[in-house]
Amino acid sequence: MSELTLQAKELDAADALAPVRSRFLLDDVVYLDGNSLGALPAHVPDRIADVVRREWGELRIRSWEESGWWTAPERIGDRIAPLVGAAPGQVVVGDSTSVNVFKAVVAAARMAGEERTEILVDATTFPTDGYIAESAARLTGRTLRAVTPAEVPHALGPRTAAVLLNHVDYRTGRLHDLPSLTAAIHAAGALAVWDLCHSAGALPVGLDAHGVDLAVGCTYKYLNGGPGSPAFLYVRRELQPRFDSPLPGWNSHAEPFGMQPSYDPAPGAVRGRVGTPDILSMLSLEAALEVWEGVGIDAVRAKSLALTDFFLSCVAHYAGDRVESVTPTAHGERGSQVSLRCENAGDVMKRLIEAGVVGDFRPPDVLRFGFTPLYTSFAEAERAARVLGAVLG
Amino acid sequence: MSELTLQAKELDAADALAPVRSRFLLDDVVYLDGNSLGALPAHVPDRIADVVRREWGELRIRSWEESGWWTAPERIGDRIAPLVGAAPGQVVVGDSTSVNVFKAVVAAARMAGEERTEILVDATTFPTDGYIAESAARLTGRTLRAVTPAEVPHALGPRTAAVLLNHVDYRTGRLHDLPSLTAAIHAAGALAVWDLCHSAGALPVGLDAHGVDLAVGCTYKYLNGGPGSPAFLYVRRELQPRFDSPLPGWNSHAEPFGMQPSYDPAPGAVRGRVGTPDILSMLSLEAALEVWEGVGIDAVRAKSLALTDFFLSCVAHYAGDRVESVTPTAHGERGSQVSLRCENAGDVMKRLIEAGVVGDFRPPDVLRFGFTPLYTSFAEAERAARVLGAVLG
Structure with a gap:
């Protein structure tokens, strides 16, 4: 187990919001596009x-x-x-x-x-x-x-x-x-x-x-x-x-x-x-x-920043200078997504999706990864960065 | 069986659109409010x-x-x-x-x-x-x-x-x-x-x-x-x-x-x-x-006029001059609803609904009955008029 994998495991274990993930229907895809379309909450189908x-x-x-x-x-x-x-x-x-x-x-x-x-x-x-x-x-x-x-x-x-x-x-x-x-x-x-x-x-x-x-x-x-x-x-x-x-x-x-x-x-x-x-x-x-229910927006914000901090560390480790972050590093200037600029970004996103990591592409050269603290885990952040590194070759 | 009941039976038997009713989920309520909210087509729940x-x-x-x-x-x-x-x-x-x-x-x-x-x-x-x-x-x-x-x-x-x-x-x-x-x-x-x-x-x-x-x-x-x-x-x-x-x-x-x-x-x-x-x-x-599928708007129109004609006859029979139709009798001037004016129309509609005939009330004094040829039968038109007559006393 790599150091980052281990770190993700520890962060997930300490995450008070981790149980909220079970309120959603998810699979083994790393879904980092909740900033475009949020995942399906588990009880919604019966309600509808x-x-x-x-x-x-x-x-x-x-x-x-x-x-x-x-x-x-x-x-x-x-x-x-x-x-x-x-x-x-x-x-x-x-x-x-x-x-x-x-x-x-x-x-x-x-x-x-x-x-x-x-x-x-x-x-x-x-x-x-x-x-x-x-x-x-x-x-x-x-x-x-x-x-x-x-x-x-x-x-x-x-x-x-x-x-x-x-x-x-x-x-x-x-x-x-x-x-x-x-x-x-x-x-x-x-x-x-x-x-x-x-x-x-x-x-x-x-x-x-x-x-x-x-x-x-x-x-x-x-x-x-x-x-x-x-x-x-x-x-x-x-x-x-x-x-x-x-x-x-x-x-x-x-x-x-x-x-x-x-x-x-x-x-x-x-x-x-x-x-x-x-x-x-x-x-x-x-x-x-x-x-x-029972979830405060401050806790969501804290986890969001921890997730994007961790993802940026993982990206630095796995992708190095093959991508450039256009998302501010200062917490006060960062939303809940990380945008990375790279060559052939549209093609890179296609390959990421094929490899089970879903973000999206915004022209001309931006990969967007949205972090939804209600259901995104640190392990997913690490995996996404690792797959990105592999896709970039 | 009254003459109007018999007539409804004959009209339904001759109605080429009658089978379309089975494409909807309906019950024994006479639903004449499809001009406000159409009934649920049977296959929609699975699709949604x-x-x-x-x-x-x-x-x-x-x-x-x-x-x-x-x-x-x-x-x-x-x-x-x-x-x-x-x-x-x-x-x-x-x-x-x-x-x-x-x-x-x-x-x-x-x-x-x-x-x-x-x-x-x-x-x-x-x-x-x-x-x-x-x-x-x-x-x-x-x-x-x-x-x-x-x-x-x-x-x-x-x-x-x-x-x-x-x-x-x-x-x-x-x-x-x-x-x-x-x-x-x-x-x-x-x-x-x-x-x-x-x-x-x-x-x-x-x-x-x-x-x-x-x-x-x-x-x-x-x-x-x-x-x-x-x-x-x-x-x-x-x-x-x-x-x-x-x-x-x-x-x-x-x-x-x-x-x-x-x-x-x-x-x-x-x-x-x-x-x-x-x-x-x-x-x-x-x-x-x-x-x-397979339904033409001309056939719908023909049945709509037949339904509203028949309903008006039934209303004349059961309710007489206790209501006044504000819907034109000329086919060229009639939509697919019949509006009847009467005293205490709001209260009358409440009692109709309690008796299983759903239309709606529009202030100040109008009872609206919408006819949806895809699912409304002549028997329902007769029953609605009969219940209206009873409610009016």
């Missing part, structure tokens, strides 16, 4: 079968009330809230991340007022945020400017309406400084909109504590909600009365079954709803969130 | 179990390609297309109806040009269409005017950008004249956007034949996709190159995995996509569409 056969098949229309379908978006939002540091009543689930980015950026621009004519967006963002922010700017008569997160403090000014930033960079895994960037944005009188796709469920976010204005996040990555499970929208409580949605669907009406011709928005997080929620995807997410 | 356990649980991220998840929105769109009279490549599935109304109305206004400053909306519409159209008008600098479908021809003019109409009125069940209204809208140089929520899967629509510009529709009513299954968007082929989406998410990019910072829209129906599709709800819909 019940939703389909009994709630839909037997109760049918009655389930909107009797099975709690109608209130699922805000109920599940409240289940996610503590994982992102939000008190109840501020998070609602529904629609895709892109649609929620649209709601958030348009609403933020409107709250900022007409005289603030510019929206800033993270130039290194996952593309959809940039495309949607451009549309939001166009429709609200603002201009959009792309700047790197580091440039944000200098780009802010009296014309800035809102800033859309990613908490963790999807490509490099860099964690941005949410507290200080939010403070800088507020100092300029603008609104901070955070995209938490790569941080929700992976590390503490502290939305309330840091006074974030609006946030959106993905639920099928570190929250394991299933393929395309609906995203979430956070609107800080004090801003909710001024949240003026560009998608004022009937689900956000104060009296949705009153069938009123005029729109009267509901109070609270419900105002972020739009149309009929996709119940199967939504209740899969709700069931998936049960794996968090 | 496979999607969850194998496609998500075992293949995980690989399923986006290997299980055809990525292309599901346009593949399922093409499966719906023939049911609404559309050639392939013009329908895409995803997001809620409300979100698709937003895409369609904004895109229509943009195609109409800046000099056309007014959007017309059906004043009798299901409320969400009006709320969303108001938002679309506000964001594109247009004014919104609510007119009844009958008033549309006179309200049209050189300033009209687009008209959003319902094919079937959700409350009364009235079928509007899509061909002639579309022709009138086109004669005024405006674009016709049709909401097919209460017609798709219930009657022939003829989108291509009548030159409809854009359309949206619901899949959890007569298409039985399951609670909150994603809606569909139709963009006529000739208009697709000019379809300028207000929700240009990464799924609508020409090269979605190129991760380009600039937006370059995909050609075709895919341009109507936004974010990651909700796979569980979407594949439930895909499976549900298999019940249409």
